[in-house]
Amino acid sequence: xxxxxxxxxxxxxxxxxxxxxxxxxxxxxxxxxxxxxxxxxxxxxxxxxxxxxxxxxxxxxxxxxxxxxxxxxxxxxxxxxxxxxxxxxxxxxxxxxxxxxxxxxxxxxxxxxxxxxxxxxxxxxxxxxxxxxxxxxxxxxxxxxxxxxxxxxxxxxxxxxxxxxxxxxxxxxxxxxxxxxxxxxxxxxxxxxxxxxxxxxxxxxxxxxxxxxxxxxxxxxxxxxxxxxxxxxxxxxxxxxxxxxxxxxxxxxxxxxxxxxxxx
Amino acid sequence: xxxxxxxxxxxxxxxxxxxxxxxxxxxxxxxxxxxxxxxxxxxxxxxxxxxxxxxxxxxxxxxxxxxxxxxxxxxxxxxxxxxxxxxxxxxxxxxxxxxxxxxxxxxxxxxxxxxxxxxxxxxxxxxxxxxxxxxxxxxxxxxxxxxxxxxxxxxxxxxxxxxxxxxxxxxxxxxxxxxxxxxxxxxxxxxxxxxxxxxxxxxxxxxxxxxxxxxxxxxxxxxxxxxxxxxxxxxxxxxxxxxxxxxxxxxxxxxxxxxxxxxxxxxxxxxxxxxxxxxxxxxxxxxxxxxxxxxxxxxxxxxxxxxxxxxxxxxxxxxxxxxxxxxxxxx
Numbered sequence: 131x132x133x134x135x136x137x138x139x140x141x142x143x144x145x146x147x148x149x150x151x152x153x154x155x156x157x158x159x160x161x162x163x164x165x166x167x168x169x170x171x172x173x174x175x176x177x178x179x180x181x182x183x184x185x186x187x188x189x190x191x192x193x194x195x196x197x198x199x200x201x202x203x204x205x206x207x208x209x210x211x212x213x214x215x216x217x218x219x220x221x222x223x224x225x226x227x228x229x230x231x232x233x234x235x236x237x238x239x240x241x242x243x244x245x246x247x248x249x250x251x252x253x254x255x256x257x258x259x260x261x262x263x264x265x266x267x268x269x270x271x272x273x274x275x276x277x278x279x280x281x282x283x284x285x286x287x288x289x290x291x292x293x294x295x296x297x298x299x300x301x302x303x304x305x306x307x308x309x310x311x312x313x314x315x316x317x318x319x320x321x322x323x324x325x326x327x328x329x330x331x332x333x334x335x336x337x338x339x340x341x342x343x344x345x346x347x348x349x350x351x352x353x354x355x356x357x358x359x360x361x362x363x364x365x366x367x368x369x370x371x372x373x374x375x376x377x378x379x380x381x382x383x384x385x386x387x388x389x390x391x392x393x394x
Numbered sequence: 395x396x397x398x399x400x401x402x403x404x405x406x407x408x409x410x411x412x413x414x415x416x417x418x419x420x421x422x423x424x425x426x427x428x429x430x431x432x433x434x435x436x437x438x439x440x441x442x443x444x445x446x447x448x449x450x451x452x453x454x455x456x457x458x459x460x461x462x463x464x465x466x467x468x469x470x471x472x473x474x475x476x477x478x479x480x481x482x483x484x485x486x487x488x489x490x491x492x493x494x495x496x497x498x499x500x501x502x503x504x505x506x507x508x509x510x511x512x513x514x515x516x517x518x519x520x521x522x523x524x525x526x527x528x529x530x531x532x533x534x535x536x537x538x539x540x541x542x543x544x545x546x547x548x549x550x551x552x553x554x555x556x557x558x559x560x561x562x563x564x565x566x567x568x569x570x571x572x573x574x575x576x577x578x579x580x581x582x583x584x585x586x587x588x589x590x591x592x593x594x595x596x597x598x599x600x601x602x603x604x605x606x607x608x609x610x611x612x613x614x615x616x617x618x619x620x621x622x623x624x625x626x627x628x629x630x631x632x633x634x635x636x637x638x639x640x641x642x643x644x645x646x647x648x649x650x651x652x653x654x655x656x657x658x659x660x661x662x663x664x665x666x667x668x669x670x671x672x673x674x675x676x677x678x679x680x681x682x683x684x685x686x687x688x689x690x691x692x693x694x695x696x697x698x699x700x701x702x703x704x705x706x707x708x709x710x711x712x713x714x715x716x717x718x719x720x721x722x723x724x725x
Contacts, residue, residue, distance in 0.1 A: 179612070204615070222471070223608045224658065
């Protein structure tokens with residue numbers, strides 16, 4: 131039996147004495163699809179960054195595919211976990227899309243920067259899967275937000291990692307690109323068997339992803355459960371401290387949320 | 395051919411400049427190159443003065459340009475250079491201190507002045523990087539302000555050293571601060587080469603790391619790079635390079651600003667191409683500037699540092715003010 135992708139036991143993290151995450155415990159099975167939801171400042175992105183060692187000094191214990199996280203070298207960690215950061219950190223230098231995706235191969239490069247022998251094939255496959263093969267020679271700064279997001283996903287795919295951590299993957303995208311990115315992520319989950327954990331502040335995105343949900347509130351765990359149960363009475367109000375109305379999608383029968391306007 | 399792009403052209407042009415520059419200016423003909431005579435003034439001008447000077451210019455230019463390229467990768471900003479960050483000033487302070495104290499002696503083949511300049515460069519990098527990290531975001535404004543602060547600090551300390559020195563030392567320091575390549579004999583270019591060549595080689599081996607630094611620290615960590623360690627190694631290497639170049643030629647400004655930027659426009663951001671292009675271009679650039687500086691107003695020579703600063707100032711302003719596309723914003 132496959133060990134779980136992530137076993138997080140009482141993970142806590144603070145910056146300059148201010149507690150950001152408190153006692154997070156969750157087990158994420160291999161091949162599952164998770165959404166981490168919560169209000170702004172709930173600690174969602176920070177949790178991802180702790181797991182990636184961008185914030186190295188948390189306390190607690192994390193097992194990644196059955197092995198203690200501390201036992202992974204930075205390179206070995208990158209072969210297991212890939213990251214798609216929140217959109218917005220602009221790229222200032224004129225790398226081409228293909229060059230950028232190929233940087234996902236760093237963890238496989240040998241001493242003296244020699245390339246791994248299947249680098250080219252892996253990069254091409256990643257670009258194919260993220261549907262960006264046709265603009266490989268364009269530079270990053272000429273891309274739209276939606277195209278850019280697919281490039282970042284392709285770069286993460288090139289890492290051939292079994293766990294994909296994404297920070298607001300669809301937050302600033304138009305509807306077509308939202309649908310396309312969701313479809314690509316679903317495919318990665320289905321075909322590649324990768325475990326997917328996506329941070330989002332959008333409840334409907336979590337419901338439509340239809341996996342499991344970890345809800346954070348001010349650095350604490352507020353709730354864990356299947357996405358469909360998010361719409362049970364009082365649950366979202368408790369997580370987000372605001373009221374919601376529910377509407378039913380006439381086609382799928384899934385219940386989605388509409389935020390209540392202020393003053394109502 | 396596509397794999398190398400414009401690199402062969404860079405190599406050819408750079409070699410052509412290297413070959414032609416010693417012949418520019420009066421008093422030297424091709425004859426002395428192939429049939430040098432002992433005690434012949436023309437032969438001596440070519441072999442003892444022109445050729446070493448051109449070689450030194452090439453090595454120094456390549457080193458300064460590569461140093462600028464590395465800073466631009468680390469700070470993710472095309473305005474980061476040894477000069478704007480105050481690293482040249484740190485090296486100058488170290489060198490001026492060595493000059494003022496009249497420290498002689500050699501350590502591992504380097505003069506005390508070389509070593510104190512390297513130490514000064516390292517301290518300046520530490521200061522300016524620490525100052526930028528205090529603010530969590532590394533914006534252009536923060537970085538330039540930190541550089542200005544470090545520059546002020548070191549400039550005032552250099553003034554202090556000059557003030558305390560006698561006429562002779564004061565003039566020597568002042569003249570050297572203007573930046574110049576007027577050396578006799580091959581010892582200066584050799585000393586520069588002994589540091590710049592190995593450092594350039596290590597930088598070439600670190601092309602992948604340099605690429606990852608430019609896409610951002612968090613992303614680089616998630617790609618599997620030990621960012622903090624790589625950054626320390628790079629700071630150390632660049633300090634060696636800037637230190638040795640500055641202690642020989644003085645703080646020649648703006649080579650590290652213009653050359654990497656122009657090369658990036660031509661060969662792109664990938665350091666596997668950008669580094670060789672920058673070295674070749676930087677070397678040729680400083681040789682051309684120096685040749686112009688010594689011939690334009692002949693028989694008077696301008697110190698080449700004044701010349702590069704005259705070119706670099708406007709270039710810097712253009713970079714700062716040019717309308718930027720969304721992704722290439724310097725700010």
